Amino acid sequence: MKDSFWQEHLCYLGFRLTVPRKIVINILKETEKHLSAEDIYVKALKINPSIGLTSIYRTLLLFTKINVVQKHDFGEKKARYELINNPLKKEHHHHLICTRCKTVIDYADFMKEEVELMTKTENKLSKKYHFKIIYHTVHFYGLCVKCQKLA
Amino acid sequence: MKDSFWQEHLCYLGFRLTVPRKIVINILKETEKHLSAEDIYVKALKINPSIGLTSIYRTLLLFTKINVVQKHDFGEKKARYELINNPLKKEHHHHLICTRCKTVIDYADFMKEEVELMTKTENKLSKKYHFKIIYHTVHFYGLCVKCQKLA
DNA sequence: TTAATTGCAAACGGTTTGCATGGGC
DNA sequence: GCCCATGCAAACCGTTTGCAATTAA
Numbered sequence: 001m002k003d004s005f006w007q008e009h010l011c012y013l014g015f016r017l018t019v020p021r022k023i024v025i026n027i028l029k030e031t032e033k034h035l036s037a038e039d040i041y042v043k044a045l046k047i048n049p050s051i052g053l054t055s056i057y058r059t060l061l062l063f064t065k066i067n068v069v070q071k072h073d074f075g076e077k078k079a080r081y082e083l084i085n086n087p088l089k090k091e092h093h094h095h096l097i098c099t100r101c102k103t104v105i106d107y108a109d110f111m112k113e114e115v116e117l118m119t120k121t122e123n124k125l126s127k128k129y130h131f132k133i134i135y136h137t138v139h140f141y142g143l144c145v146k147c148q149k150l151a
Numbered sequence: 152m153k154d155s156f157w158q159e160h161l162c163y164l165g166f167r168l169t170v171p172r173k174i175v176i177n178i179l180k181e182t183e184k185h186l187s188a189e190d191i192y193v194k195a196l197k198i199n200p201s202i203g204l205t206s207i208y209r210t211l212l213l214f215t216k217i218n219v220v221q222k223h224d225f226g227e228k229k230a231r232y233e234l235i236n237n238p239l240k241k242e243h244h245h246h247l248i249c250t251r252c253k254t255v256i257d258y259a260d261f262m263k264e265e266v267e268l269m270t271k272t273e274n275k276l277s278k279k280y281h282f283k284i285i286y287h288t289v290h291f292y293g294l295c296v297k298c299q300k301l302a
Numbered sequence: 303t304t305a306a307t308t309g310c311a312a313a314c315g316g317t318t319t320g321c322a323t324g325g326g327c
Numbered sequence: 328g329c330c331c332a333t334g335c336a337a338a339c340c341g342t343t344t345g346c347a348a349t350t351a352a
Contacts (some may be wrong), residue, residue, distance in 0.1 A: 007155060009191050016306065016307070016350085016352075017351080017352095018306090018307065018308080018350075018351070018352055019350090019351095020307085020308075020331080021307095030198060037342080038343090050308095051308090051309085052308070052309040052310070053309090053342090054309065054310075054342095054343080054344090055307080055308060055309070057341095057342065057343075058307080058308085061343095069286045071347070073224060073226050075224050077316085077319090077341065078316085078340085078341055078342090079341085079342090080300055086240070087247055087309080092340095095279055096276055096284075096298045098282070099285065105280055105282070107196070107276060107279075107280070108277065109274050109275070109276075110272055110276070113271075113272075114268065117264060117265065117268050120264075121264075121265060121291075122177070122291065124260070125247055125258060125259055125260075125261075125291060128258075128260065129247055129256055129258070129292065129295075129296075130295075130296040130299075131247055131249070131291070131293050132293045132299050133247075133291045133292070133293035134250065134292055134293040134294070134296040135291075135292050135293075135327075136289065136290060136292065137289070137290045137292070138287065138288070138289050139284075139287060140273065140282070140284045140287045141275060141284070141286050141287065141288070142245070142273075142282050142283045142284035142285040142286075143282065143283040143285070144280075144281075144282055145280075145281040146333080148223055148281075148283050150305090166327055166331095166332095167327075167331065167332070168326080169325075169326070169332065169333080169335040170326095170329090170333090171332085171333075172332095187316090188316080189316080189318080201333095201334080202333090203333065203335070204317090204334090205317095205319090205333075205334065205335075206332080206333055206334070207311095208317065208318075209332080211334085212318095226342085228314080228315070228316060228342085229315085229317090230316085230317090241327085242320090258311090287316055300338085
């Protein structure tokens with residue numbers, strides 16, 4: 001009884017489709033925010049009060065490994081997680097982070113130029129430093145509209 | 152008895168030039184690495200065994216606030232710190248991070264183009280999202296020469 | 303059936319805090 | 328001498344781990 005692409009993917013890779021895993025997928029599927037493990041846990045409890053925080057962590061770890069979820073670090077002490085739409089071809093975006101309220105905006109505008117330059121730079125850096133580059137992050141930190149008014 | 156630019160800066164801002172603060176400055180001055188609080192503490196103990204980890208943290212917090220030190224987050228659970236050469240005009244660089252051994256390479260090559268594009272993007276993003284951008288980070292994650300051979 | 307996965311509780315590791323003591327100006 | 332700053336110990340908080348019980352296939 002698989003009711004989503006991600007669930008199929010899980011089974012395809014030989015992992016069991018357990019209650020906590022279904023719940024985590026459904027929660028992530030229904031938000032465009034970057035949720036922390038705690039955020040997910042709180043939402044999960046409402047669906048199934050017997051779920052444990054540990055399973056959330058273990059599920060997220062697994063999902064990160066198999067490229068179903070991307071783990072983000074925005075400079076808070078906690079990590080944040082985001083569903084990757086398609087495990088085979090993940091959509092790439094960069095981030096705009098409010099240092100005051102921690103809001104994160106994904107942007108994919110203006111990306112063509114950025115991606116071009118990033119690729120070019122990656123190639124140059126790989127050669128010069130003999131680094132095998134796997135991924136990159138671009139984060140702009142600042143103040144969102146609301147926080148500009150408050151600060 | 153100020154023996155460095157940063158120490159003068161500290162006093163200028165009205166902060167006391169205490170033993171732990173001198174030691175932290177000297178340690179950071181003599182490395183091109185990004186040290187963690189623990190790294191600094193271990194080095195500091197060799198200079199003055201009565202120093203406490205807490206002071207290292209408090210010193211780094213202060214230094215970060217007054218732009219003497221830059222705090223970095225490279226996705227480990229601990230933060231890393233780097234002296235900013237000149238508090239008035241900090242030199243900008245991007246990072247190349249080995250996900251396996253956590254080595255960090257600063258690069259400033261190819262930066263002209265990158266900085267140009269970043270500035271352009273910053274302007275566009277500011278307008279579109281009404282964000283006041285304060286700084287950005289560009290991190291390339293991958294494997295360094297050594298770890299490519301081992302992995 | 304039976305190995306994978308869970309929930310609990312306890313450990314962990316980096317960082318922060320409260321408080322009495324001590325050191326710079 | 329007066330505070331600012333320190334060192335210690337304990338708290339904190341997100342995350343991980345050991346283990347016995349449970350569950351999906």
